[in-house]
Amino acid sequence: MSRLAPSIPSEATRMSVAHYLGLVQDGVLGPDDRVELLEGVVVAMAPQNPPHASGVARANAVILEAIRGRAHVRPQLSLVLARSVPEPDIAVVPGMADDYQTSHPRTALLVIEVADSSLKQDRLSKAAIYAAAGIPEYWIVNLVDEVVEVMRQPDREAARYRDVRAAARGERLELAALPGAALDASELLPRASRAPGGA
Numbered sequence: 001m002s003r004l005a006p007s008i009p010s011e012a013t014r015m016s017v018a019h020y021l022g023l024v025q026d027g028v029l030g031p032d033d034r035v036e037l038l039e040g041v042v043v044a045m046a047p048q049n050p051p052h053a054s055g056v057a058r059a060n061a062v063i064l065e066a067i068r069g070r071a072h073v074r075p076q077l078s079l080v081l082a083r084s085v086p087e088p089d090i091a092v093v094p095g096m097a098d099d100y101q102t103s104h105p106r107t108a109l110l111v112i113e114v115a116d117s118s119l120k121q122d123r124l125s126k127a128a129i130y131a132a133a134g135i136p137e138y139w140i141v142n143l144v145d146e147v148v149e150v151m152r153q154p155d156r157e158a159a160r161y162r163d164v165r166a167a168a169r170g171e172r173l174e175l176a177a178l179p180g181a182a183l184d185a186s187e188l189l190p191r192a193s194r195a196p197g198g199a
Contacts, residue, residue: 037086038086055114060075062183063110067175071093072092072099074100076090079105079106084133086129086130088126092109093109107135108130110175115140123149126138133154135154145166146189148167150166169184169185170186
């Protein structure tokens with residue numbers, strides 16, 4: 001289980017983004033390490049279980065279809081923010097893949113995290129980080145409660161989203177930064193479970 005990043009780590013223990021990226025570039029940290037930098041703290045990511053992996057694949061396919069080339073979709077790749085280098089399950093970023101040939105994106109139009117065991121971290125640490133970075137929209141595909149938690153209107157100073165709601169199956173979600181790019185919340189969620197004995 002991943003360790004929650006402290007909300008206010010001391011300056012002495014905080015690692016800078018440049019230092020963290022240097023460790024990656026020098027090969028000290030590699031793809032198999034499955035870590036990310038959150039508010040200056042290197043945090044281990046939980047191993048992917050099948051529901052999470054399936055949810056990421058589903059979200060990637062659905063978002064690609066919804067935006068139809070109007071932006072670039074990056075699954076589980078680095079996003080460089082002020083004191084963090086998270087690897088969100090999906091980041092929709094401006095431009096195309098070639099725009100990021102020499103550096104990671106420093107903002108996103110939409111970030112999506114698929115959450116089961118990571119739900120607490122995604123709601124607390126990640127939401128604060130994305131809001132403080134001014135990312136206009138953050139969705140949590142909540143596999144526990146089978147809803148999509150939609151967060152909009154970031155308050156950068158308070159490091160929180162002012163508009164937070166849960167979208168149930170059947171609700172239409174339109175990307176705030178890409179008008180017309182829309183999908184049904186059901187498309188991000190696993191098939192609805194049937195009641196025992198159901199047909």
